[in-house]
Amino acid sequence: KAHKSFDLKAAKFINFDIMADTEPVEEIEAPEKDLEKDLSKNVNSRKDRPTHSTHFGDQDFFDETTDEIGDATWAEVCQTCCSHDAQEWAYILFGLSLGLFFLYFFLVGLELLGTAAKIVGGCTAGSLFGDDTNPFSGLMIGILATVMVQSSSTTTSIIVTLVGANVVEVKAAIYMVMGANIGTSVTNTIVAMGQMGDGNQLERAFAGATVHDMFNFLAVGILLPVEAATGFLYRITEAMTKNAEEGDKGEKWAGPLKKIVSPLVARIIVANKKVIQYVAAGEDGDGNTIDSCDSFYPVQCTGTVNKENCGRVGLIGCDSDTGRCPFFFSNGATQNEDQVSGGVVLFLSLVILTICLVGLVTVLQKLLLGMSTRVIYKATNLPGIVSIIIGCLVTLLVQSSSITTSTLTPLVGMGVIQLEAMLPMTLGANIGTTFTGLLAALVSGKVAALQVALAHLFFNITGILIFYPIPFMRNIPLNAARNLGKATRVFRLFPIVYILVCFIFIPLLFLGLSSLYTQDSKGYTVLGIFITIIMVSIVVYSLFWYKKKNGASKLYDCLIRRQNRTQTYKDLPDDIEYLKAEVERLKGHTGLEDEEDKEGDVEVVSS
Structure with a gap:
């Protein structure tokens, strides 16, 4: 009050x-x-x-x-x-209970999304990994693998495991981890699209989601060339782990959120991450050489279907804690059947996310209705270092930076959290997610795995030191995210185009291009150089046209015309109905008849 x-x-x-x-x-x-x-x-x-x-x-x-x-x-x-009085407290408690209900199933939807993505794209993601010394290839592999499994924590854990098994070298793994940092931001960008129904909310939510992208892109743009030229992350972490000794494997630690959400998800579907790790490593747990997921199919279980009685399990596994197999687990299933089940759960997760997002936003809007922006701003605009610590701690507890940023994105869309407050929380989430890799390294007990996990940590810390302390540098990712948010004003489907181009098309293009340089063939090398020259020329000309040839305003005007034309077509039926109603009103008011009616009367009289 x-x-x-x-x-x-x-x-x-x-x-x-x-x-x-x-x-x-x-x-x-x-x-x-x-x-x-x-x-x-x-x-x-x-x-x-x-x-x-x-x-x-x-x-x-x-x-x-x-x-x-x-x-x-x-x-x-x-x-x-x-x-508040008693009636207001009852209303608030009911709203909070309803909000927690939607929040819980929103987190369930995120968990289902990640699990289904691992099943649908796990085999392809696992086949991407390899001991590729090309920094650019490593970066693209990290991006694509994370987009496919919808979890940088999973990607980082796989990378750390591969390094611990001497399948991937530390230098190559550092670039893959950089790519995983970029790929993880696609999840909250998908969540931002849940607010497409409101232009204001979509603009702010998409800006809040892409501030994570912009920071990661900028950090990689600076640190990848520096790392390729000097190897400073490799040298620092090598010095830190020089006297470390390999020990026994540690115990895994699951955050408290996993214990709340996972039981329900485990009854629906469980992703067998070991299959992805085995495909990435090129051999299964028994030391047999494999190059695809075919070796794990068809699924074979004897007697009662549970974890103990299933000797061969594919992408869909059973719960390791209870031994119970989920609803979508099928004895005798093939790889295609498992992936179809994963696709169904993927669609189901998107439906759950959309419904819960709409419900959560509606409840919060009702609770905050009429509250002064001064009070909201005071409560959410915390000092930067405090926001970074909060983002780090929350991510450490939930074991996923995607969950942290995806939960904050709707709040930015509603205007509860300012974009300037979203940035430090995102940076804290970036640091918090590195602890997953550190835990995986401790579990593996390998010094090289610990070195990669530390490189991930120092990469994020270095990026924060570059872009956050100085206000001028801090505004670079903020302004870039604002401009991306404004683009949704003139093109509502821009987030879809953004995801397809930045997280799928461009990484695939550059991965294919970089592979041309790694082939032992002069023909492939010359072809790669030729394609590179063409791509650089296109980029340079596009920047020149955008900056010097008034391309920005031309592009904006084109999108505005398209938006106006679409809106005109959309409003045309209503306009026609309005005109018909006006004609009928004028006819009734003036008493005049249509020309067709008059001609009909004349024909009747003449006959």
């Missing part, structure tokens, strides 16, 4: 000043409840308030910039959160 109390006092003061010279003092005394009722009635814009303060849900809520938001005190925040 802080904003209402503030507006109430200000309004009483203003009314007193205005009426002091014109009305008797007795006539200005009004009950506080009546004045509060008058102020809150039909007021949905800061222009209608005496204090010109903006409240959540106002028509001009998204028009207010960060600089225009006033500063509130923590006392106002506490009063807003805690000062």
